[in-house]
Amino acid sequence: MGLTKLFWQRFATAQQRNIKYLRLLFNEHFVLFLLIAFGGLVLGYRSLLMVPASSDFWQNPWWKFAILAWLVIGLQLGHLVTYFRPADRLFLLGQDHFLMSRYLKQALGISAGFASVWQLIFFASVWPILTAVGFHQIVSLLLVLLFTVMYKIFLLVIERYQLLTTAKQVANDIILKILIPIIILASLFWLPSLVGLGIVLVVVFLVVIVARQLNAQAGQVSAALAWPLAIQQAQSHEQAVLHFYALFAEVPQQAKSIKRRAYLDSVIVWLTPKGAGIQRLYLTQLIRNNEILPLILRLWLVAIIILINVHSAPSWLIAAIAAMTVYLVNFQIYPLFLQTRQVLWTQLVPIGLVDQKKLFNRLLLGFSLLSIVMILAATVTTWSALLAGLAGAILMTIFCYYFYIPRLLKKGQ
Amino acid sequence: MGLKIDNLSGGYAGNNVLKNVTFEVPNGKIVALIGLNGAGKSTTINHVIGQRPPYAGSIVLNNIDISQDPTAFKQQIAYIPEQPILYDELTLEEHLHFMLASHNLDDEQHWQRVLALLAKFRLDNKLHWLPIHFSKGMRQKVMIVAAFMLNAPLLIVDEPFLGLDTLAQKDVVRLMEDQVRQGNGVLLTTHLLGSAASYVDTFVVLKNGQVDFIGSPEELAQKHKLSLANLDDFFDLRQEGQSDGPN
Numbered sequence: 001m002g003l004t005k006l007f008w009q010r011f012a013t014a015q016q017r018n019i020k021y022l023r024l025l026f027n028e029h030f031v032l033f034l035l036i037a038f039g040g041l042v043l044g045y046r047s048l049l050m051v052p053a054s055s056d057f058w059q060n061p062w063w064k065f066a067i068l069a070w071l072v073i074g075l076q077l078g079h080l081v082t083y084f085r086p087a088d089r090l091f092l093l094g095q096d097h098f099l100m101s102r103y104l105k106q107a108l109g110i111s112a113g114f115a116s117v118w119q120l121i122f123f124a125s126v127w128p129i130l131t132a133v134g135f136h137q138i139v140s141l142l143l144v145l146l147f148t149v150m151y152k153i154f155l156l157v158i159e160r161y162q163l164l165t166t167a168k169q170v171a172n173d174i175i176l177k178i179l180i181p182i183i184i185l186a187s188l189f190w191l192p193s194l195v196g197l198g199i200v201l202v203v204v205f206l207v208v209i210v211a212r213q214l215n216a217q218a219g220q221v222s223a224a225l226a227w228p229l230a231i232q233q234a235q236s237h238e239q240a241v242l243h244f245y246a247l248f249a250e251v252p253q254q255a256k257s258i259k260r261r262a263y264l265d266s267v268i269v270w271l272t273p274k275g276a277g278i279q280r281l282y283l284t285q286l287i288r289n290n291e292i293l294p295l296i297l298r299l300w301l302v303a304i305i306i307l308i309n310v311h312s313a314p315s316w317l318i319a320a321i322a323a324m325t326v327y328l329v330n331f332q333i334y335p336l337f338l339q340t341r342q343v344l345w346t347q348l349v350p351i352g353l354v355d356q357k358k359l360f361n362r363l364l365l366g367f368s369l370l371s372i373v374m375i376l377a378a379t380v381t382t383w384s385a386l387l388a389g390l391a392g393a394i395l396m397t398i399f400c401y402y403f404y405i406p407r408l409l410k411k412g413q
Numbered sequence: 414m415g416l417k418i419d420n421l422s423g424g425y426a427g428n429n430v431l432k433n434v435t436f437e438v439p440n441g442k443i444v445a446l447i448g449l450n451g452a453g454k455s456t457t458i459n460h461v462i463g464q465r466p467p468y469a470g471s472i473v474l475n476n477i478d479i480s481q482d483p484t485a486f487k488q489q490i491a492y493i494p495e496q497p498i499l500y501d502e503l504t505l506e507e508h509l510h511f512m513l514a515s516h517n518l519d520d521e522q523h524w525q526r527v528l529a530l531l532a533k534f535r536l537d538n539k540l541h542w543l544p545i546h547f548s549k550g551m552r553q554k555v556m557i558v559a560a561f562m563l564n565a566p567l568l569i570v571d572e573p574f575l576g577l578d579t580l581a582q583k584d585v586v587r588l589m590e591d592q593v594r595q596g597n598g599v600l601l602t603t604h605l606l607g608s609a610a611s612y613v614d615t616f617v618v619l620k621n622g623q624v625d626f627i628g629s630p631e632e633l634a635q636k637h638k639l640s641l642a643n644l645d646d647f648f649d650l651r652q653e654g655q656s657d658g659p660n
Contacts, residue, residue: 256501256502258501258502258543258545260543276514277510277511277512277513277514277515278511278515280507280510280511280514281500281503281511284502284503284507285500285502285503288502289502340500343498343499343500344464344494344498345498345499345500345512347463347464348462348463348487348490348492349487349511349512349515349516350484350485350486350487350488350515350516350517351484351515352483352484
């Protein structure tokens with residue numbers, strides 16, 4: 001395999017993986033989620049834009065603050081994607097110059113392309129509001145876009161520079177990623193157009209100079225890659241992508257992140273009977289898993305917020321949201337069984353597979369019941385909402401406990 | 414009584430790695446499974462611990478056939494794998510409680526023994542540590558403690574000394590000898606024949622998935638015209654093709 005093609009081969013492999021997972025996503029729960037969540041969002045946004053531009057509604061100064069915050073959030077998206085792997089530190093040990101001058105140049109190009117698309121999406125999504133709040137000149141709008149795209153590329157150049165062993169901190173992350181963009185965007189929003197243009201030009205000039213210097217350092221023969229940092233950065237990015245897919249599809253090879261949560265030890269002991277080895281194992285793993293537990297808590301929180309806000313909606317919608325909540329809770333916890341089975345110890349313990357499955361399903365039932373309690377709390381305001389939520393959640397709990405989870409456990413053993 | 418492996422054929426993914434393997438691990442004896450890489454040692458162990466069903470033959474431990482009652486069979490074994498495997502989310506103490514609970518052993522009754530083992534391997538002050546904080550050697554020691562605390566009728570040890578300091582290596586040998594004195598059997602794999610000769614009762618030599626030799630260390634040494642102290646040269650002889658196998 002030629003080293004010159006290494007990045008493109010890895011890029012192609014990553015895209016194949018993305019296509020595979022996207023196919024999974026759009027075939028399963030994601031479509032339903034899109035229909036319910038984003039469908040509502042799009043409808044809400046559409047009705048917002050129906051308000052005439054001449055209305056006082058758009059004169060509220062908070063609109064500009066909200067757009068500014070939105071664009072700064074957009075700047076946080078998109079990272080340097082290198083596809084480095086742990087074995088590279090051994091197999092590419094003597095290739096620092098090649099990596100810095102070719103491989104990372106290709107990585108930067110691709111990352112800049114994707115990051116620019118993000119900026120474009122974020123900008124396009126607020127374009128109608130920008131126009132409504134007073135940005136009538138196309139030049140002013142394009143200046144905002146130009147700044148966000150260019151500044152994002154500059155942040156990526158810094159990210160690449162940071163992978164050098166000789167790298168020094170360019171500036172504090174908060175200053176670089178939040179304060180500077182806020183100041184520049186604010187000057188574009190609130191100062192006269194010409195002043196804004198001048199500021200952007202000065203910033204562009206400074207950014208180009210700094211970027212050229214950082215580029216020159218990366219291209220030097222003496223440049224060496226800080227491998228631990230480079231690998232950690234690549235792995236965090238990969239895991240972030242996998243976590244996104246894992247929200248709605250089964251994703252293998254996900255790294256686990258553990259948090260001790262010693263304050264919950266007594267809860268684990270209280271909820272599991274003495275001598276119940278495998279039940280305690282499942283519950284402990286779930287409580288200390290730093291991916292699944294926070295995800296479940298977020299799911300509950302989102303469900304509560306949605307249910308409180310739609311208490312006057314048709315009953316079928318409330319029932320569907322309640323059922324979806326229980327379903328997603330079960331779906332998110334289920335991979336824990338497979339992860340546990342993968343540990344040889346679980347296969348060796350003298351507890352039959354049938355019993356292991358039964359006890360795991362019981363744990364899921366416990367979480368389904370907890371979900372029902374959350375749904376009850378969120379729909380208690382009206383009888384119809386409460387009954388609809390309860391019906392949806394109970395039916396889904398029965399479906400999961402008796403049919404769905406046993407089928408998954410059988411399929412995945 | 415003890416472990417009886419009779420005409421075992423097996424492997425993985427359709428590969429027939431083992432062919433009619435037959436040997437025994439009597440109670441109160443240490444049997445070492447030896448052979449070059451790929452000879453079938455790990456495959457044999459994987460069949461004995463119930464990781465893979467045999468293609469043919471039987472594996473019986475104290476009259477319990479693994480294919481008939483795998484749970485009862487596993488209740489009787491303790492296993493130390495070559496690579497330590499731990500649950501990332503459990504502390505050392507929780508691992509040990511889990512192991513005791515899964516073998517239906519009473520915590521209070523066995524905990525003193527557990528503490529003594531932990532002290533022996535200098536882990537007694539690390540009960541609340543998560544595996545992420547352990548070195549490779551410490552992880553291996555956790556596996557050793559978890560296995561020895563069960564006092565199981567059959568102890569299976571895959572390459573017992575990998576990653577261990579010399580002090581811990583000696584402790585493992587002493588513990589294996591203790592097990593034997595209590596009437597338990599030990600099945601181990603090792604490449605360190607010279608040192609194993611001092612505590613092993615029987616060597617089972619595997620070659621290309623078949624049993625090539627069964628006998629005491631002295632008989633093995635005699636067959637290959639080696640002294641016990643030079644038994645490590647056994648593998649050199651095999652590689653040079655000077656060994657007189659069954660073929």
